[in-house]
Amino acid sequence: LWYVLFYPDKAYFINNPMKVFAFRDGGLAIQGGLFGGAAYAYFASKRQNIDFVDLADSTMPNLLIAQAIGRWGNFLNQEAFGQKVSESFFNGWPLWLKNHMFIDGAYRQPMFLLESSLNIVGFLLIYFLLKRVKKIKKGDYAFSYLLWYGIVRFVVEHFRSDSLMLFSLKSAQIVSVIFIIIGALGLLGVFKKNKAEDVLVLFDFDGTIADSNALIIDSFNQVFEKHFPEIEITREMEVSYVGPTLDYTFKKYLKLDDVDQYINEYREINFLLQKTSLTEIENATKLLEYLKSNKVKMGVVSSKWKDSLNLGLKVLDFDKYMDVVVGGDEVEKAKPSPLGILKAKDAVLPKAKKCYYVGDTVTDILAAKASGCISIALLGVEEIRQDLIDVKPDYLVEDLSEIIEIIKEVI
Template identity: 40%
Template sequence: MQFFPTSKIFLSFGSLHITWYAIFSLTGALVTYYLSQRTLKKMGYKESLGEDYFIMMLPIAYIGARIWYCLFEWKQYIADPISIFYVWEGGLAFHGGVIAAVIFGWFFLKKRNVDARRFADACAPNLLIGQAIGRWGNFVNQEAFGGVVSESFFNHFPAFIKEGMFIDGAYRMPTYLFEGVGNLIGFILIYFGFKKYGRKKRGDMAYAYIVWYGVVRFFVEGLRTDSLMMGPIRVAQLISICGIILGVLGLLGVYDKLFANIWPFKKVKPVVLFDLDGTLLDTEALIADSFRHVFAIYRPDYVLTTADLKGFLGPTLKESFEKYIPEVNSDELIAEYRKFNLAHHDEYVKPFYGVEEVLRTLKEEDYDIGVVSNKTVQTVTHGLEYCGLKDYFPVIVGCEQLNKVKPDPEGLIKACAELYRSIDNVVYVGDSVGDIKTCKNMSAFSVAASFDKTRREELQAAKPCVLITSMPQLLDILKEDHEWSDFTTL
């Protein structure tokens, strides 16, 4: 085993070589994978989705990149077909890899009922980082360079770049570096600028990537001396122009109108999930007296203020009790709380104005609906049955079914699974900051139910997608043209 036997080889095992070209290419792919997985996780997808896609896509993309290159350099390979497999010598065309990955992704995501535009938004901008890293493989291989330049051209470049660009007796323009820097700038602009100020719909991040890379590649390709050609036309420039046009049309929303009845552009009704306390049922007085009961037993010297009682709305019982009565086991406190709460439930609880009317309408219009609460299923079911609302909900998710309760999105994801729906179009209606955080933790569409004026400012500060002051307003929201995702979280 020998490290760095030549300038182009990273490691040798006898006749087996691992080249720097392979190292940079795979590093770029792995960085793209890592960044994409991180974003997909924020969107609520299982880790296995990204793993399965990238594991299967990577070899397909490499094959596509190689085939694309060989198609336009067929004269070079027709005399020695076996050299088609000599990928360590270079000869991968990025556009071919992208085309192969997109075609594969279309079938992969459709089979798994995942919105391709949402998935592309999570992954496409990260390609710019991967490409910037991968271009250093071109530097080591002394390929993808431009025309002859004077030695003074490199006066402000590091010495190793100057030395590496001395090819065939002349200094060459480092076009690989121009593209790499352009890609890094594009990533920063798209991820930190366009994401916040320019994106309006699903797919926009991917469209922005296509446009940006198309522009960068078009100009850089014009400087290169090793372009794949189709007659007098540089293939990469032609593809770049097509990409720019396709990306701009996407940003303008043309595909959403043109393919309105075709997946993934077809609009679907969202899953509508509800919190229980403070959203469907008015339980604030019951919650307050349940806490007063526990404090009277375990901390009688403490007088609960209105601010304290308001602060209990949202956090889990465990969090609240550990904050105020840390010296007592929280399970004991929770048991006492629930004992009082259940015993006095029917004295206090009533549905908010318009709740049953809204649920009836949603059922008539074939919406998939459910309840996700940090309470137990038994407690939720009892409250819904008492108020005559149980039959509206085919799915109820409670705390005992979950490894992590809100604000972790596990409950919302579980409800979608039980409704046989994807997590791409989810509306969650809740009355607390914790409910809004739950949505943001999977980029779901959050509806803040602000039936209490005293907490409205707090809810608005959490930046829900929309805020309603009465439940019937939800029906108007559902009639509007939304993407049913929270774009601020990606």
């Protein structure tokens, strides 16, 4: 349709309407394909609740490779050629290329080759150099594609002698100028909008925003030492306390079906320790203040029971930041099941464009992945550091303040 729209002899298609669909005769203009593909991707992304700009970032630079390959199709079809040149122009060139550039009784500039080469160069620059020269923000890859391809196509089109026209102007150059303007303004941040209202950040509690792992370990150890002094408590055992439900941990080490007595005793001990000894993870307040000031929705999803979770949030004065709190006793399955995260998301921002889950254990990251949220692993406990790396979260951070830079990319 793009080819038909800008074809010089409009009467040809008016008199032969079925020729509009004669794809085998050529006419598959790449710029028309880009607009058509972008339109389809936009509506499909809306329907699937996928962020369109993220989709564009992940796909558009790759188009340069596809276009580079496609230009060799133009070579085979003897299309996309330049001005007439003398035979000596091809001295030193491969004979097969020289012979195929003899078109309409004359040798032609191989503009397909120039554009194909520059498309590959553009792909390499965008993917491997761009991140070295500027901090990548949302949309940068897509805008870089528009800028680079716009410049390349504008220059190449100047030399081509088989261009589509709009009045006395080459249509591809008009579109290229538009691409260049949009790409340049986009990279300068002109189109950036505050999307904080579409962003949701959920946290695990213990070991993520609350420095409570030592309190958990102490609570378990007191119960074990009082009732089961014969159990040899190791560091590996202590590390395993953090993350799973109380029911799971007590049954794992006591080999009993009924552990309610020990759970209740643990909770009494842990409640007291939270009231007297609970502190925050370093820079937790800084991060929460940043998110709150930027109107980002927040919540906590933990395997901890709701009453204990609310107590810890109140002690740390973090309850004022949270839009939703989901405890382990409110869902049928604990992490790594995504039920808690999905429950929190549905309660606050079911159509969140970006949902992040921050945790410090493997089960946290698995739950985030299963929920479809972006996973951020806080590397806190040395013994499980490699386990967290191996599960491949979307982000690995050493300090909560690093998350500020992650969120800045999307708001």
